[in-house]
Amino acid sequence: xxxxxxxxxxxxxxxxxxxxxxxxxxxxxxxxxxxxxxxxxxxxxxxxxxxxxxxxxxxxxxxxxxxxxxxxxxxxxxxxxxxxxxxxxxxxxxxxxxxxxxxxxxxxxxxxxxxxxxxxxxxxxxxxxxxxxxxxxxxxxxxxxxxxxxxxxxxxxxxxxxxxxxxxxxxxxxxxxxxxxxxxxxxxxxxxxxxxxxxxxxxxxxxx
Amino acid sequence: xxxxxxxxxxxxxxxxxxxxxxxxxxxxxxxxxxxxxxxxxxxxxxxxxxxxxxxxxxxxxxxxxxxxxxxxxxxxxxxxxxxxxxxxxxxxxxxxxxxxxxxxxxxxxxxxxxxxxxxxxxxxxxxxxxxxxxxxxxxxxxxxxxxxxxxxxxxxxxxxxxxxxxxxxxxxxxxxxxxxxxxxxxxxxxxxxxxxxxxxxxxxxxxx
DNA sequence: TTATTTATGTAGTGATCGCTACTAAAAGAT
DNA sequence: ATCTTTTAGTAGCGATCACTACATAAATAA
Numbered sequence: 001x002x003x004x005x006x007x008x009x010x011x012x013x014x015x016x017x018x019x020x021x022x023x024x025x026x027x028x029x030x031x032x033x034x035x036x037x038x039x040x041x042x043x044x045x046x047x048x049x050x051x052x053x054x055x056x057x058x059x060x061x062x063x064x065x066x067x068x069x070x071x072x073x074x075x076x077x078x079x080x081x082x083x084x085x086x087x088x089x090x091x092x093x094x095x096x097x098x099x100x101x102x103x104x105x106x107x108x109x110x111x112x113x114x115x116x117x118x119x120x121x122x123x124x125x126x127x128x129x130x131x132x133x134x135x136x137x138x139x140x141x142x143x144x145x146x147x148x149x150x151x152x153x154x155x156x157x158x159x160x161x162x163x164x165x166x167x168x169x170x171x172x173x174x175x176x177x178x179x180x181x182x183x184x185x186x187x188x189x190x191x192x193x194x195x196x197x198x199x200x201x202x203x204x205x206x207x208x
Numbered sequence: 209x210x211x212x213x214x215x216x217x218x219x220x221x222x223x224x225x226x227x228x229x230x231x232x233x234x235x236x237x238x239x240x241x242x243x244x245x246x247x248x249x250x251x252x253x254x255x256x257x258x259x260x261x262x263x264x265x266x267x268x269x270x271x272x273x274x275x276x277x278x279x280x281x282x283x284x285x286x287x288x289x290x291x292x293x294x295x296x297x298x299x300x301x302x303x304x305x306x307x308x309x310x311x312x313x314x315x316x317x318x319x320x321x322x323x324x325x326x327x328x329x330x331x332x333x334x335x336x337x338x339x340x341x342x343x344x345x346x347x348x349x350x351x352x353x354x355x356x357x358x359x360x361x362x363x364x365x366x367x368x369x370x371x372x373x374x375x376x377x378x379x380x381x382x383x384x385x386x387x388x389x390x391x392x393x394x395x396x397x398x399x400x401x402x403x404x405x406x407x408x409x410x411x412x413x414x415x416x
Numbered sequence: 417t418t419a420t421t422t423a424t425g426t427a428g429t430g431a432t433c434g435c436t437a438c439t440a441a442a443a444g445a446t
Numbered sequence: 447a448t449c450t451t452t453t454a455g456t457a458g459c460g461a462t463c464a465c466t467a468c469a470t471a472a473a474t475a476a
Contacts, residue, residue: 003421003422003474003475005423005472005474006422006423006473007422007424008423008424025321026321027321028236029322029324030323031462031463031464032463032464032465033462033463034324041424042424042425043425043464043465044424044425045423045424047465048423052465053464053465108379109320110321112320112321112379113234113236113237113319113320114233115233115236115237115238116239126382126383129379129383130383154392157389157392157396158396160385160389160392160393161393161396161397163376163380164373164376164377164379165372165376167378167380168371168372168373168375168376168377168379169372170379171316171320171372171375171376172368172371172372172375174320174334177368181365181368184362184365184368185365185368185369185372187365187404188365188366188369188400188401188403189369189372190400191399191407192396192398192399192403193396193400194403195396195402195403196395199399211443211444211445211452212451212452213442213444213452213453213454214442214443214452214453215452216442216453239433239434240434240435241432241433241434250455251434251435251436251455252435252436252454252455252456253453253455255434255435255436256452256453257453260434260435
């Protein structure tokens, strides 16, 4: 079946290396020359294997959100809305400050400022952030439906708060925040969550 | 005294325009060609007036932090630590979502990912963020000294939490978060603050 | 072997990057 | 007027950008 010369490098390993580069330096912070040097291949091979820099970045994002650290989906499946949210924050805090990978979230940080002609790259990541937010909101709404959270809770605001903390943790991690410090911040953030939920419950006259 | 041909453009206005560009698109997202076109001047004039792209960016950051929106310093001078922190968050939330200026914080967003050879630009902004954090911490410590906040409160963690929310709000603003939504997020964040302070007070056996 | 197919390395594409000689223009000083 | 000084515009610097034509190498298929 297979004809012709086979590829001489590991495409998956190369993609993982490229993901780390984009993660650490951002889309425009990584040049094709940097990629070819880091991957140990020539531009021709890179373009043959991945199409273009943009497509390689897309693939890297895809890898980041699937095979990469996805504490988000795992946490949101937890039973109990509070545990899900806390797991979300702590799981991501762990990932952001993991010394084995670049600090912070790739989706949040790798395309924050772009030159002319590359706006669509940032737009795609903004879409992903919006999608992530909707997943958090959906989990909160599920918690409301299951009686886990008060019905008067504004899932949209609550979700935005959680994502705000996540994005803030990304920048803190970039600035050298330690694992323990990140979790201390989550401690405070969860107190905000509990107070928000408690206030909504009290407004409904519900005692837990 | 003044001899020679005078400058034909308003340097301060040009700097303000450059600041907006850098603010919106980031350091590497703005080229000298974009600057000269937006400012209506030639490269020669730009370099004569500002030195280099890097120095122009430095001047833009300086303008951003002084003449620009500095709700931070204003809020931190407020009497009462809680009001100072809430004013800090709300003032910046206002600024981040002000439609007349680019969304989010320039110091937090404009140099998050940089190409090779421009790392020092990002380093300078990281230093500024660290400095901002120390100002917040100092205000919290002052609150402790004045009996405004419990002595057992960890000013370092509390400050990091506040800055985390600020940075998160910057990205939310980039993603189109409205003024009201930002303040709703601050509402929750302040509940976290109050719970954190309240817990520290309770641990000390202090009743308010 | 020979033919075919695919991947690779070399070298270089036009475009843009930040930046700068060089020259012309426009002001004050005399 | 002329000289001097400072700015502004033209044109282009070398370097790098993302990307690719071209020829070669290495595999399978016949």
